[in-house]
Amino acid sequence: MTSPSPENPAVPSLDALIARSKPRFRTATEFVEFTLRDGILSGAIPGGTPLRQEELAQQFGVSRMPVREALRQLESQALIDFTPHKGAVVTSISAADASDLFAVRMALEPAALRLSLPHLTQADLLRATDAIHDMDQERDLARMGDLNRRFHMTLYAQANSPRLLALVEQHMAVFDRYLRFELSALGWDHLKQDDHHALLDACAARDITTAEAVLIRHLATADQALREFFACRQDVREDSR
Amino acid sequence: MTSPSPENPAVPSLDALIARSKPRFRTATEFVEFTLRDGILSGAIPGGTPLRQEELAQQFGVSRMPVREALRQLESQALIDFTPHKGAVVTSISAADASDLFAVRMALEPAALRLSLPHLTQADLLRATDAIHDMDQERDLARMGDLNRRFHMTLYAQANSPRLLALVEQHMAVFDRYLRFELSALGWDHLKQDDHHALLDACAARDITTAEAVLIRHLATADQALREFFACRQDVREDSR
DNA sequence: ATGTGGTGAATTGGATCCAATCTTACAAAG
DNA sequence: CTTTGTAAGATTGGATCCAATTCACCACAT
Known part of the structure; x- marks a missing residue:
């Protein structure tokens, strides 16, 4: 070690x-x-x-x-x-690997959302709202990752597809490796809470088209931010040795 | 054992x-x-x-x-x-598990196809054609699974997303558990070669919209066939004990 | 008859030991 | 000086042994 x-x-x-x-x-x-x-x-x-x-x-x-x-x-x-x-x-992390990861997430998560959205309950929407609010005040990196995952998973939870949900959760967890770089690039505060609120609203309105568009844009934005971050600061390659 | x-x-x-x-x-x-x-x-x-x-x-x-x-x-x-x-x-197989598996495949494979299609070479298309023709004469179950996987993977191969391709291949392999039931349900011969040809043609024409539609229909058909098969013959549950 | 507790075998979890392989360093030959 | 062969150390792969847990069976009490 x-x-x-x-x-x-x-x-x-x-x-x-x-x-x-x-x-x-x-x-x-x-x-x-x-x-x-x-x-x-x-x-x-x-x-x-x-x-x-x-x-x-x-x-x-x-x-x-x-x-x-x-x-x-x-x-x-x-x-x-x-x-x-x-x-x-x-395994090493890199801009290419991050984009690879986002390719998987952009394939899995809209599918999970589409399956889950019609069956979302009011309680689910409330839990998602809570997660967003908790994120506003969170300052710990690991906990922030958990909250972000909890928010998204709550919206997908009714998809009734165990394999799909397991894959989604696993790849969101892998994304945690890149979370601190994204926070460095975009800043802690505003993060992308706009996206989260827009996504939640679209889910509450059962508007799958808008929800999917927001989700895809949300992921694409993060991908782009990480690409630029890695391009600017190749020195911060996280690989030791 | x-x-x-x-x-x-x-x-x-x-x-x-x-x-x-x-x-x-x-x-x-x-x-x-x-x-x-x-x-x-x-x-x-x-x-x-x-x-x-x-x-x-x-x-x-x-x-x-x-x-x-x-x-x-x-x-x-x-x-x-x-x-x-x-x-x-x-783990046991079931109609529910099969649908779960197809939910994953319907999320992953269109995404892989979309990423790969613009970069498909003439050689790729030829290899896919060969795989289809080989399937016409194949009588061995395991080899049929391999050929089916080879045909699909050839079309996705240029996606330049290792994680996505690994997931696609893994879940196509898991589908092999259900292949013999699908063959029992739909019969060996015609299988779904119509779909395969249509998919290949759309790829050759770089028509992503048609290709994706064919692919999704292809998967949905198989899912439906397995559902009906399991519904009709619950006695054939493959679980021992 | 039924529920309960305990005892034994069966099976897995974990530790230690030995064998196989890789890496490094060094020496000798070209 | 470069290259190649070899030997020693380090590290992993695999086998065997012991400990811990589970399960099935049976005796026993209610």
């Missing part, structure tokens, strides 16, 4: 994540997998970091076996590259 | 799959994971089958560890349900 990113106070250290989430799991494999994913998504473990099994086992206080099982699962989620006899490396 | 489905000659036995694919991998984990997935997707291991680690280890001629790692990866791909201290069970 390399540095726990002490230069960026918004990124928690991996050790902090380990201490915080240790008692929440019954099996060591679950614990290691969840915490490693959290570390990668939050930026505590930057792209390019080689993940040595022995080292991780010591940090987590377990043997190498649960570490290996956790690495296998992270590999299936495309968060690490696993090469036989060479080990695991955290 | 339960019966190797001797009642259905179209489904190969797991032992046959093991013998055929043993020497193709460098690590035992890869070998077990690939072969188990093949077994699940081809129907050799039906939904609901409990997967005992010790038993699989003996069948594959390895120890329990590579089996466990393989099961972890299959769990990440939603092919098995893994419960701590209880073990793994192959």
Whole structure:
């Protein structure tokens, strides 16, 4: 493991994540997998970091076996590259990868919204409103990611398609790796709450055409912002080494 | 492991799959994971089958560890349900699950096609044509699935979005679990080659609107056929036990 | 007869050990 | 000086062993 990113106070250290989430799991494999994913998504473990099994086992206080099982699962989620006899490396982030990710989100999320919108309840809309308001006052990066995900997932929740929803949630989680760059680029405050309100209004009016248009524009804006950010500041490539 | 489905000659036995694919991998984990997935997707291991680690280890001629790692990866791909201290069970198939799968495919594949179509080369179109012609004479179920996947993936190949393409290919592979039911429902011959030709023509003409409409109809038809098939013959539920 | 508690086997989770492979450094030959 | 071969260390892959949990069965009490 390399540095726990002490230069960026918004990124928690991996050790902090380990201490915080240790008692929440019954099996060591679950614990290691969840915490490693959290570390990668939050930026505590930057792209390019080689993940040595022995080292991780010591940090987590377990043997190498649960570490290996956790690495296998992270590999299936495309968060690490696993090469036989060479080990695991955290996948790198880049403008190209971000656009790739947005291509998936722009395929999945409008579909989920279209399926869900006719069945959205008043309670769903209220929960989405709450999420927006909570975001207004949130200053913590990880929690902001959770709230953003909660807002969107609430709108998709009635889609009645478990696979689709799981994919949507998974790829929104991967987006968390880019969230702090988007916030750097667009600023914390205004963010894109305009889009969120417009999307919510269109959903309340059951206007699928407008809702989809807003959602697509919302995602395209974020994609564009990240592209420009990476183009301007290639020095801030998050890959260590 | 339960019966190797001797009642259905179209489904190969797991032992046959093991013998055929043993020497193709460098690590035992890869070998077990690939072969188990093949077994699940081809129907050799039906939904609901409990997967005992010790038993699989003996069948594959390895120890329990590579089996466990393989099961972890299959769990990440939603092919098995893994419960701590209880073990793994192959996920069941159903009309609802098929529709769920088609919801994902109808979200992903039109998006991939839209991204890929402008960059399709003449060589791509020729390869797609070849795949269609090969399908006309194919009688083997597994190979038919491969050809169908090859035809579609060829049309999406220029999408320049690795994540999107990986998801498309993965979910087309999962569809193989339902392919033999669709063939039972619609018959082997005409299948839906009409759709394939129409889709190919629209792609050759760079007509994205028509191509997308054909593709969506193609998928919707298959979804509908499977729904009716499962509704009529609930007795043929593929789950053992 | 039914519900309850406990005991045993069966199965998985995890740790330790050994084998196979890769990497690095160094030395020797060209 | 470059290149190639080799050997030592590091790291992962796999096997075996032990611990923890679950489940099924049966005795026992109500």
